[in-house]
Amino acid sequence: MNGSANNHVDFTTVKNSRILSIQSHVAFGYVGGKAAVFPLQCLGYDVDAVNTVNFSNHAGYGRFGGSKTTADELSAMFESMEQNGLLLPSRLLTGYIPEAKALTAVSELATKLKRDSPDIIYLLDPVIGDSGRMYVSSDVVPVYRSMLPLASVITPNWFEVEVLTGVELHDLPSLQRALRILHQDYHVPHVVISSIPLKQWLLDVLPPNIKPSPSATEDSEFLLCISSSADGNGSQNLSTVHARSVPLIPGYFSGVGDLFSALLLGHFHPKQDPPSPHDTTLSYAASSALTKTHSILQITHEYALLLPEDERTPTDEEKDKAEPVRKFRRMRGRELRLIQGQDILRSTAIDELKQMKPWVDFWSTTA
Amino acid sequence: MNGSANNHVDFTTVKNSRILSIQSHVAFGYVGGKAAVFPLQCLGYDVDAVNTVNFSNHAGYGRFGGSKTTADELSAMFESMEQNGLLLPSRLLTGYIPEAKALTAVSELATKLKRDSPDIIYLLDPVIGDSGRMYVSSDVVPVYRSMLPLASVITPNWFEVEVLTGVELHDLPSLQRALRILHQDYHVPHVVISSIPLKQWLLDVLPPNIKPSPSATEDSEFLLCISSSADGNGSQNLSTVHARSVPLIPGYFSGVGDLFSALLLGHFHPKQDPPSPHDTTLSYAASSALTKTHSILQITHEYALLLPEDERTPTDEEKDKAEPVRKFRRMRGRELRLIQGQDILRSTAIDELKQMKPWVDFWSTTA
Numbered sequence: 001m002n003g004s005a006n007n008h009v010d011f012t013t014v015k016n017s018r019i020l021s022i023q024s025h026v027a028f029g030y031v032g033g034k035a036a037v038f039p040l041q042c043l044g045y046d047v048d049a050v051n052t053v054n055f056s057n058h059a060g061y062g063r064f065g066g067s068k069t070t071a072d073e074l075s076a077m078f079e080s081m082e083q084n085g086l087l088l089p090s091r092l093l094t095g096y097i098p099e100a101k102a103l104t105a106v107s108e109l110a111t112k113l114k115r116d117s118p119d120i121i122y123l124l125d126p127v128i129g130d131s132g133r134m135y136v137s138s139d140v141v142p143v144y145r146s147m148l149p150l151a152s153v154i155t156p157n158w159f160e161v162e163v164l165t166g167v168e169l170h171d172l173p174s175l176q177r178a179l180r181i182l183h184q185d186y187h188v189p190h191v192v193i194s195s196i197p198l199k200q201w202l203l204d205v206l207p208p209n210i211k212p213s214p215s216a217t218e219d220s221e222f223l224l225c226i227s228s229s230a231d232g233n234g235s236q237n238l239s240t241v242h243a244r245s246v247p248l249i250p251g252y253f254s255g256v257g258d259l260f261s262a263l264l265l266g267h268f269h270p271k272q273d274p275p276s277p278h279d280t281t282l283s284y285a286a287s288s289a290l291t292k293t294h295s296i297l298q299i300t301h302e303y304a305l306l307l308p309e310d311e312r313t314p315t316d317e318e319k320d321k322a323e324p325v326r327k328f329r330r331m332r333g334r335e336l337r338l339i340q341g342q343d344i345l346r347s348t349a350i351d352e353l354k355q356m357k358p359w360v361d362f363w364s365t366t367a
Numbered sequence: 368m369n370g371s372a373n374n375h376v377d378f379t380t381v382k383n384s385r386i387l388s389i390q391s392h393v394a395f396g397y398v399g400g401k402a403a404v405f406p407l408q409c410l411g412y413d414v415d416a417v418n419t420v421n422f423s424n425h426a427g428y429g430r431f432g433g434s435k436t437t438a439d440e441l442s443a444m445f446e447s448m449e450q451n452g453l454l455l456p457s458r459l460l461t462g463y464i465p466e467a468k469a470l471t472a473v474s475e476l477a478t479k480l481k482r483d484s485p486d487i488i489y490l491l492d493p494v495i496g497d498s499g500r501m502y503v504s505s506d507v508v509p510v511y512r513s514m515l516p517l518a519s520v521i522t523p524n525w526f527e528v529e530v531l532t533g534v535e536l537h538d539l540p541s542l543q544r545a546l547r548i549l550h551q552d553y554h555v556p557h558v559v560i561s562s563i564p565l566k567q568w569l570l571d572v573l574p575p576n577i578k579p580s581p582s583a584t585e586d587s588e589f590l591l592c593i594s595s596s597a598d599g600n601g602s603q604n605l606s607t608v609h610a611r612s613v614p615l616i617p618g619y620f621s622g623v624g625d626l627f628s629a630l631l632l633g634h635f636h637p638k639q640d641p642p643s644p645h646d647t648t649l650s651y652a653a654s655s656a657l658t659k660t661h662s663i664l665q666i667t668h669e670y671a672l673l674l675p676e677d678e679r680t681p682t683d684e685e686k687d688k689a690e691p692v693r694k695f696r697r698m699r700g701r702e703l704r705l706i707q708g709q710d711i712l713r714s715t716a717i718d719e720l721k722q723m724k725p726w727v728d729f730w731s732t733t734a
Contacts, residue, residue, distance in 0.1 A: 025392075027417045027444060028453040034416075041405055046706050049401075050394045054418055054436065056447040063450055065443030067436075069421065076432030077394060077423040084428045085695045086395040328452045339413050 018046045018088050019265065020113075022074075022106055023095030023127075023258065025051035027066075030336040031058040031255035032096050036262035038338055039292075040093075042345040043266040048089060050077055052097045052106075058254050059135070060331050071101035078109045087113065092122040093265050095258055100139040107143060110150045123265040124151035125257065128160045148186035153268060153282065155261045158196040169196070172205045172365060183230040183239055190268075190282045191228045191239075194260055198222035198245055205365060209357045212245045221248040225290055227356055229280040237363040242283035242356035246294060249301050253334050256293060263289035263345075283356040291354040295344045300337045307333045385413045385455055386632065387480075389441075389473055390462030390494075390625065392418035394433075397703040398425040398622035399463050403629035405705055406659075407460075409712040410633040415456060417444055419464045419473075425621050426502070427698050438468035445476045454480065459489040460632050462625055467506040474510060477517045490632040491518035492624065495527045515553035520635060520649065522628045525563040536563070539572045539732060550597040550606055557635075557649045558595045558606075561627055565589035565612055572732060576724045579612045588615040592657055594723055596647040604730040609650035609723035613661060616668050620701050623660060630656035630712075650723040658721040662711045667704045674700045 019040055024032030037047045052074070055066035081087045092113060097103045113120050126144045129135050141163055148154065148164070158169055164186075167178040182188045196202060202224060203211060212222050222245045230239040267288040274284040307329075338345065386407055391399030404414045419441070422433035448454045459480060464470045480487050493511045496502050508530055515521065515531070525536055531553075534545040549555045563569060569591060570578065579589050589612045597606040634655040641651040674696075705712065 020394075025416075025418065027387075028415045028448055028451075038405070038408055041706055042709070044706060044709075048395045049392075050423075051392065051418070051421055054421060054440075054444075056417075056444040057451055057453055061447075061451045061453070063447050065440070065445070065447035067440050069434075073421075073432070073434050077421075078432070080423040080428075080430050080432035081395055083430055084395075084424055085692060086424055086428070086699065325452060332451075332453065339408055339411060342409070342411075 017044070017090050018048060019091040019093055020048045020050070020087075020089035021093045021095075021262075022050045022052060022097065022109075023093070024053045024055065025049075026055050026057050026064075028057045028335075029254070029332075030259075030338050032258055035255035035258040035336060035338065036093065036095065038342075039259060039262050039345045040266050042342055043348075045091075045266065048081075048086070050074065052095075052102060060252070060254050061328055068098065069102065071099070071105040074102055074105040075108075078105070082112075087116075089113065090117075090120060091265060092120055093125070093262065094123075095125045095261065096127045096136075097140070098136045100137060100143050103140050103143045103147075107147045107150075110147060114150050121152045121265070121268065121270065122150055123153045123155065123261060123268070124148070125155045125261040126160050126164060127257075128156075128163050130157055130159055130257075132159055134163070145186070148182070148188050151188050152270075153190040153192065153264065154182070154188050155192045155194050155257070155264060157194050157257065161193055171201050176363065179228050179241075180238060183228070189230050191226075191230075192264060192282065192286050193224075193226040193228075194257055195223040195225060198224050206243070206245075207359055207361065210243045210245060210359060212247075216247070222246065223248055225286060225356070226359075227280070227283045227286045229282040239363075240280050240283075241359040241362035242280065242286070243359050244287070244290060244354060244356045246290065246354065249297050251301070251304065251334060253297060253300060253336065254331070255336050256297065259296065259336060259338070260289050260293045263292050278358055279356070283358075287353050287356045288350060290356070291350050291352070292344055292347075294354060296336055296338060296341045299341050299344075300334060303337055303340075304333045384411070384457050385415060386458040386460055387415045387417070387454075387456035388460040388462075388629075389417045389419060389464065389476075390460070391420045391422065392416075393422050393424050393431075395424045395702075396621070396699075397626075397705050399625055402622035402625040402703060402705065403460065403462065405709075406626060406629050406712045407633050409709055410715075412458075412633060415448075415453075417441065419462075419469060427619070427621050428695055435465065436469065438466075438472040441469055441472040442475075445472070449479075456480065457484075457487060458632060459487055460492070460629065461490075462492045462628065463494045463503075464507070465503045467504060467510050470507050470510045470514075474514045474517075477514060481517050488519045488632070488635065488637070489517055490520045490522065490628060490635070491515070492522045492628040493527050493531060494624075495523075495530050497524055497526055497624075499526055501530070512553070515549070515555050518555050519637075520557040520559065520631065521549070521555050522559045522561050522624070522631060524561050524624065528560055538568050543730065546595050546608075547605060550595070556597050558593075558597075559631060559649065559653050560591075560593040560595075561624055562590040562592060565591050573610070573612075574726055574728065577610045577612060577726060579614075583614070589613065590615055592653060592723070593726075594647070594650045594653045596649040606730075607647050607650075608726040608729035609647065609653070610726050611654070611657060611721060611723045613657065613721065616664050618668070618671065618701060620664060620667060620703065621698070622703050623664065626663065626703060626705070627656050627660045630659050645725055646723070650725075654720050654723045655717060657723070658717050658719070659711055659714075661721060663703055663705060663708045666708050666711075667701065670704055670707075671700045 055064045165178040165181040226243045228239040268285040422431045532545040532548040593610045595606040635652040
């Protein structure tokens with residue numbers, strides 16, 4: 001990626017574009033709004049930031065101080081913005097909203113915005129949990145289901161797909177079924193499943209243009225990113241599917257999904273044709289978001305490697321329990337290097353795009 | 368100012384520099400933290416942002432929703448950060464903290480940080496009011512006075528100087544007296560009085576290198592920015608004083624002081640020699656901050672001029688009362704154009720610096 005001439009914000013694309021971002025705020029570190037707002041500002045968007053929580057740091061540190069914003073406080077903010085003529089977003093981004101009442105207040109706002117401006121681009125990141133574990137209260141799930149028809153794009157991880165659709169992902173038909181539910185039952189035009197571990201069942205069904213080489217999969221674990229666009233593809237398929245496998249960077253990083261979703265929204269331009277007929281608007285935006293997210297992870301990983309040994313081990317639960325400070329230091333060393341990577345975030349022409357590849361026979365393959 | 372080659376963040380200066388910024392947050396628009404955090408991030412600083420209020424918008428719109436962060440919530444956040452090993456700032460920035468109890472919590476934190484890291488650079492913006500009107504509760508004033516000895520730099524406007532020192536500024540001796548109180552009684556090494564209207568008494572005492580030309584003062588009102596550095600200047604004077612007059616851009620802009628203070632802190636490098644022997648570290652930082660703030664105001668003003676007539680009149684109280692929406696639109700059109708001016712914020716080499724000029728005989732002049 002180039003940090004010089006290509007580095008200027010493309011104001012012709014984002015001119016006077018406002019994004020209303022509703023998600024968590026932490027004082028220290030980069031998750032939620034702290035992972036999303038600065039990258040979007042670097043891309044030239046005015047970002048109206050409503051904080052659903054105000055915490056000292058993310059929960060990965062074990063302890064945090066601060067408070068959640070109540071549903072009433074959220075509604076009062078939205079109402080004041082409306083009465084002052086400040087509800088002007090052309091795009092809406094929602095992320096971590098941990099309680100059903102607060103999520104309902106956001107849902108009411110999204111409904112209103114969509115009614116007033118049917119063209120609004122709404123990226124809904126249904127933040128529910130990861131790797132089989134929920135980190136919001138379970139009564140948010142039905143609220144998220146009711147909100148799906150409002151969304152232009154959603155960015156669940158594999159676990160969130162399972163929770164939202166009730167389909168366990170373990171083979172191609174189950175993946176097809178889950179996407180069918182999201183597109184057809186919930187009327188979501190664009191779905192990006194941000195990361196699925198590339199297990200054997202998935203490797204077995206991937207077309208050659210997407211599958212990593214056998215030697216690569218021996219050396220490293222991979223994640224798959226899938227995009228599925230249901231609007232206007234003109235074919236008899238339900239959607240146009242793209243995917244790309246990316247090698248997993250070892251260790252746990254927080255805020256990666258929040259960064260990816262923000263960049264996906266920032267690069268999603270449905271009124272422009274994608275640069276190649278092999279792309280959809282969605283797959284091209286996902287390629288850009290994936291490339292930048294990976295570059296930020298790479299510099300974060302490189303930074304973490306320079307730290308003293310205790311601060312860079314991926315994890316070691318027993319030692320952490322004996323010496324909690326060890327855990328804090330390790331988490332701290334893995335905070336995303338967004339500030340140091342701002343040239344990456346700002347670039348509008350990316351040299352080495354990690355391109356999402358067409359999964360041509362996705363819908364015609366049966367297991 | 369140049370938006371191309373000079374535009375890269377100087378990581379040798381700010382490498383791994385963290386700023387803990389404690390001030391207001393608004394969802395829409397650019398005041399408090401929204402005016403400070405992005406510019407500092409553009410300069411390459413990691414900014415830990417603690418929000419003292421969470422409002423929908425600034426008070427200038429008349430109505431706002433949201434809540435203030437209580438002193439207990441602030442203390443809980445600081446305590447968690449400390450216990451997690453996240454209280455690592457090399458710089459501290461405090462702004463709008465509207466209640467004495469909350470300010471006391473911040474004062475305790477500042478005391479602790481200063482004790483643990485005597486080299487910490489603390490820019491205290493004593494946000495009290497402007498133009499003779501207070502916009503915080505009056506019991507914050509004694510708390511601010513007690514905090515002054517902790518500060519490296521303070522950035523009061525003329526009204527805040529008067530409130531803090533009890534000296535009414537109306538001639539050179541009163542200005543000398545006020546600065547003497549701040550430097551000697553409160554032990555503040557660096558004072559920047561961000562804006563004083565250039566009234567006749569001030570014009571009369573300004574040296575020729577600072578005074579605007581008589582024809583300029585006929586065409587436009589001017590503000591004076593004064594910097595006064597008391598440390599290590601080696602002369603027998605109490606401090607080294609610089610000043611610059613800047614033409615007033617008509618109309619009311621919110622967040623200008625917050626932006627100026629943030630940029631002053633971001634450009635203040637006491638370990639580097641200033642580029643010319645005529646500068647102090649402080650006057651050079653003030654020159655940079657003044658130049659960038661003025662450029663941002665200029666593009667904001669130019670943007671406001673493109674708006675429909677109702678949205679760009681500076682003010683007209685009677686019409687506002689008859690039609691409140693008119694006021695909202697006007698305020699909205701005057702929100703600082705930080706996002707669109709990010710190349711200005713990022714530049715580390717400024718082509719046309721609005722240089723603060725030495726006020727050589729400041730202390731030897733008597734009225």
